[in-house]
Amino acid sequence: MTANTRPTERVPTAVPDDETPAAWCPHCARPFATERLCALHLGDRHRDEWTANQRDRYESAYDDESNELFIFHLKVISALVGVFFAFTYTYAFVWS
Numbered sequence: 001m002t003a004n005t006r007p008t009e010r011v012p013t014a015v016p017d018d019e020t021p022a023a024w025c026p027h028c029a030r031p032f033a034t035e036r037l038c039a040l041h042l043g044d045r046h047r048d049e050w051t052a053n054q055r056d057r058y059e060s061a062y063d064d065e066s067n068e069l070f071i072f073h074l075k076v077i078s079a080l081v082g083v084f085f086a087f088t089y090t091y092a093f094v095w096s
């Protein structure tokens with residue numbers, strides 16, 4: 001698949017007049033709200049064109065996002081376990 005056929009490459013973007021993007025993609029000029037999102041975009045869409053500095057920023061951003069995702073998964077599992085025990089104890093002590 002070439003870069004021109006990727007669906008997200010053709011998504012039109014617009015920046016409101018009162019906002020300034022934190023970063024622009026140096027390859028496709030797409031605006032981003034944060035530097036980290038731009039670094040992740042470079043690793044996802046422009047891996048063949050990036051520089052060593054861009055690769056380092058991508059790896060750092062990817063690690064940060066992976067850590068945040070892991071913490072989010074722990075929170076979701078904790079909530080599910082809490083709901084499970086709440087229903088189990090409610091069933092055991094109220095309806096039995």
Ligand SMILES: [Zn+2]
Pocket residue numbers: 025026027028029030041042045046
């Ligand atoms: Zn781009």
